Amino acid sequence: MRFLLTLVLAVLAPAHEIGTTRVLVNFDSARTYEVEIATDATNLAEKLEQIAGGELAEGLDAARLEPLIAAREQEFRRRVKIQFDGVAVQPAIGLKLTPPVDANSAILATIRLTGAIPAGASNFTWSYGWTFVQYALSVRTGPGETPATVWLEGGRTSEPISVLSTMPMDRWSIAWRYLVLGFTHIIPHGLDHTLFVLGIYLLSSRLRSVLWQVSAFTAAHSITLGLSMYGLINVPASIVEPVIALSIAYVAVENIFLSELKSWRVGLVFVFGLLHGMGFAGVLQELGLPRSEFVTALLTFNLGVEAGQLTVIGLAFLLVGWRWSQRSWYRARIAVPASLLIAVTAFYWTYERLFL
């Protein structure tokens, strides 16, 4: 405990009030969760007794404290909350007290909350109200993985933590899940990518123009998505995200001055596609990929992204292109104003991603 505390204090300069509670969450591939709370046993017993209107006797040893804490299980549970996709679950609970290692350390209570991850659940949230100060929450999303640690304020709910990587699914379910994730990353979640694709579409209503650009974009983002996911390239989001916004603005502005496909435009779209691929990789890294079906998930996510893009183009064609793209006023009244709107939005995003 003392070692942990020293480590914690070293990491957390400047001065912050740090308590003595630590929480470790483990998920495993059998779709179970285990939350292990390590805390000062005497202090926990004091709080439990006080809440129940009593007072803890002084100087109790581990053997005497254990039944006292165990008897307050229901009170304890009231300030602990485990949720999957926003729905609370009721874990099994285990308690172990460890006598102090030396005269200066406290009796350690280790409380284990365990249970099965509900079928189909994709995220986990945690809240622990038996501490009022900050504590370290470490999460290990799979066996043998290094836990990631965050600081959480007592009583506050953690950000949702993905448990997708623990999903034991057959290849087809994984393929379908990642296909859907890829698609929804464009519609409705990826307004920036959607506007980029619209920008590509708005240049010229000729099929040849759309096909060339979409092919270049797809080839490019597939390359960087793959390379990023295999860890071969790694460009920080702080660079990728503003440049993606800028690429949208560029394509939209060019639409205003250009009315037909040039070969260098295809080249530029290819370069921009490389950037968007890194953006997709950022999202996919946050979602997590199942180890056993890495390639399946990567390919189907990419396919989902494609399907999303083609849907955007298809909808644009159905809504405006099909009826009006051959009209003489199409460019002046639709393509140019829409591109202008996209450019303004994208310039704002660039500013936002850089400075806000």
Add this chain to the structure above:
Amino acid sequence: MAEPTRPPSPTSQCRKLERSGNRSGFAQARAGRSGPLLKGKTVRLLFFAATACLAHDMWIEPASFSPAPGQVVGLKLRVGQDLLGDPIPRDPSLINQFVVEDAQGRKQVPGRNGSDPAGYIRASAAGMHVVGYRSNASPVELPAAQFNQYLKEEGLEGVIAERARKNLTGAAARELFSRCAKSLVLSGTPSPAQGDRTLGFTLELVAERNPYTLRAGEELPVRLTYENKPLEGALVVAMNRANPDEKVSARSGKDGRVKLRLPAAAKMWLVKAVHMVPAPAGSGAEWQSFWASLTFGPAQTAVKAD
């Protein structure tokens, strides 16, 4: 994932939590495994889901308020709410002053870094030992809703008005907070001659009567000073461990004084007050707060006449 914002703060949980239903039980699953925690070295701070939250008090809790002469007394530092507190182990980077003053003068409070209790005193002679803990400032950033609620709960209307005047009520706030905690440990029989002492903390509560000599129904006069001058209009709150929900509170007068009529109680008292001022330029925060607290034990029946 976004780079972390600093979370720590005197904010807390305080909502009602649901009743749980599982009955598998501590008793049935006792084979707890206490694996090593914090193995990973990466420390990433997340943004946190906002909840309705109050501010947190900090106080000193001696192992005994009435030690026998010569007895060593552990001093626990606690942060929490309604006297439910978390241990704050001794952290040299937090300590600005950790002292004890008695008739013999002022001494540093020794202790072992990382340990709870954070310090120890020896009640070397009969009389009042005034313990003081002054922390360095800790930064905190709070979302607007939480900050506003905390201002309201701590009676900081001046700051609420100032934020409204600057059109900042809806803005998150960065704050530096520091602790000015005191505790009165009395060795031997109490007498009116013994009393609290002024330690010179930025914000300080000073009991103007020996609280150990109070009879039921008598008032305890307490003076609140900010930078050694009386602080007017601050909310001073007292609560007892026996019934922390029942609070006694008053606003300090022009002379910084409040009179608290404390009911007879068998347990520890906490008197507290918070003061907030604009943070100095270049500190990276808009506000700076000081958290004064004073703890003492129950009044004693045997009182020595002066």
